[in-house]
Amino acid sequence: xxxxxxxxxxxxxxxxxxxxxxxxxxxxxxxxxxxxxxxxxxxxxxxxxxxxxxxxxxxxxxxxxxxxxxxxxxxxxxxxxxxxxxxxxxxxxxxxxxxxxxxxxxxxxxxxxxxxxxxxxxxxxxxxxxxxxxxxxxxxxxxxxxxxxxxx
Amino acid sequence: xxxxxxxxxxxxxxxxxxxxxxxxxxxxxxxxxxxxxxxxxxxxxxxxxxxxxxxxxxxxxxxxxxxxxxxxxxxxxxxxxxxxxxxxxxxxxxxxxxxxxxxxxxxxxxxxxxxxxxxxxxxxxxxxxxxxxxxxxxxxxxxxxxxxxxxx
DNA sequence: TATAGAATTGACGTAAACGTAAAAGGCGCG
DNA sequence: CGCGCCTTTTACGTTTACGTCAATTCTATA
Numbered sequence: 480x481x482x483x484x485x486x487x488x489x490x491x492x493x494x495x496x497x498x499x500x501x502x503x504x505x506x507x508x509x510x511x512x513x514x515x516x517x518x519x520x521x522x523x524x525x526x527x528x529x530x531x532x533x534x535x536x537x538x539x540x541x542x543x544x545x546x547x548x549x550x551x552x553x554x555x556x557x558x559x560x561x562x563x564x565x566x567x568x569x570x571x572x573x574x575x576x577x578x579x580x581x582x583x584x585x586x587x588x589x590x591x592x593x594x595x596x597x598x599x600x601x602x603x604x605x606x607x608x609x610x611x612x613x614x615x616x617x618x619x620x621x622x623x624x625x626x627x628x629x630x631x
Numbered sequence: 632x633x634x635x636x637x638x639x640x641x642x643x644x645x646x647x648x649x650x651x652x653x654x655x656x657x658x659x660x661x662x663x664x665x666x667x668x669x670x671x672x673x674x675x676x677x678x679x680x681x682x683x684x685x686x687x688x689x690x691x692x693x694x695x696x697x698x699x700x701x702x703x704x705x706x707x708x709x710x711x712x713x714x715x716x717x718x719x720x721x722x723x724x725x726x727x728x729x730x731x732x733x734x735x736x737x738x739x740x741x742x743x744x745x746x747x748x749x750x751x752x753x754x755x756x757x758x759x760x761x762x763x764x765x766x767x768x769x770x771x772x773x774x775x776x777x778x779x780x781x782x783x
Numbered sequence: 784t785a786t787a788g789a790a791t792t793g794a795c796g797t798a799a800a801c802g803t804a805a806a807a808g809g810c811g812c813g
Numbered sequence: 814c815g816c817g818c819c820t821t822t823t824a825c826g827t828t829t830a831c832g833t834c835a836a837t838t839c840t841a842t843a
Contacts, residue, residue, distance in 0.1 A: 506789065516790080521831060535791055536839085556760040560830075575774050580767050587764045594757050601750045605743065608708040612739045615732050622727050658819065668820085673801060687808085687821055711799075784843100791838070802827075809820080 502531070502538040512547055522550060527564050557590055654683070654690040664699055674702060679716050709742055 509516050522528045523537075527550055530537040539547075546567060553563040566586065569579035661668050674680045675689075679702055682689040691699075698719060705715040718738065721731035 504790080515831080517831060517833085520791090525830095534839085537790085552759070552763070554830095556756045556763070577771065577774055580771050580774075584764060584767050584771070587760055587767070591757065591760055591764070594753050594760065598750060598753045598757070601746050601753065604708045605746050605750070607704070608739055608743055608746065611704070611708070612736060612743070615736050615739070619729065619732050619736070622729055622732075656820080667801080669801060669803085672821090677800095689820085706800095713799095787840105787842090789838100789840075791836100793835085794833105795835105796833075797831090799828095802825105804825090805823085807821080810818090812816090813814100 501541060505530075505537050505539070508539045508543070508547075512544075512551065514547075514551075519547075522547070522560070525560055525564065527560060527567065556587075557594060558586065562586055562590075653693060657682075657689050657691070660691045660695070660699075664696075664703065666699075666703075671699075674699070674712070677712055677716065679712060679719065708739075709746060710738065714738055714742075 503511070505516050505519055509519055519528065519537075519539075523530065528539075528543050528546055530539045530543050532538065549567060550560070550563050553566075554560070558566075566579060566583050569582060570576060571579070655663070657668050657671055661671055671680065671689075671691075675682065680691075680695050680698055682691045682695050684690065701719060702712070702715050705718075706712070710718075718731060718735050721734060722728060723731070
């Protein structure tokens, strides 16, 4: 209704003209960051994003993009959305954010430990599985070639 | 009612005397394999175990123990219970079980691939997280020691 | 103006493997 | 005889991060 206010004729669907406001709607936002619309709404519902509104239409700003990047990074390294939110909620543009950084570091150390444990578990599983596979292969070999058999 | 039929006086609660039947109830079974009662009932509900009954009381045999071991091994290497069931359902004591072994091998190969992918993802995450942590540490260091600052 | 393409909210569904009551029945012991 | 412990069945709850409709409204374009 007012998003694209004056002299808008371009072929491209979303281009805020007025200032360098750089607002995008949910579709473009989703495409740009490889997530679904559902995901963006879900993150908003969980308090991780807070896009502006033009009526009922969500408009994402630079700030939302930065936050989304953080969310995606967090999820990549295995943080839960709760963790991410907790860390982001501490952000204060007027301060040094020492508390935020400390919390992030603390959570990161724990997460790193978890990741290392997980890696160890996976290595165990891989070894165990490889061993079983060898055994199964031997059994199959015996069944398909029953000529040579028992004692060494 | 009939589990412990004749001349049973021992202090120990569960001891099948008659033959070498070696039946145990759910409590002992759970303790022996480090699972909960709920888990054993759940596995039964999913068709993975089939203990005998004395009235309504479950009695687990050698066979159930073997199956449970397989289940636990399967879960350790990351198979779903469905996968485990699928493989175990192919077991036929009268045949060579070639089909079972082939299925197991096939599933194992896929699972191995998944595990390796997971390990790669975790390694990525560890690297990414370590990098972020270094950055955060640097930021914290600057804040706590603002004397020396900009250029190298 | 008709129509296709976005966007909205709401709400139920999914996957996995159990956890956790709740209510009740049996059993040996002192 | 009553207590405590074991066991049973039934069934709803948990966790996480969305997926998948459904019904509706807006918007841009031909």
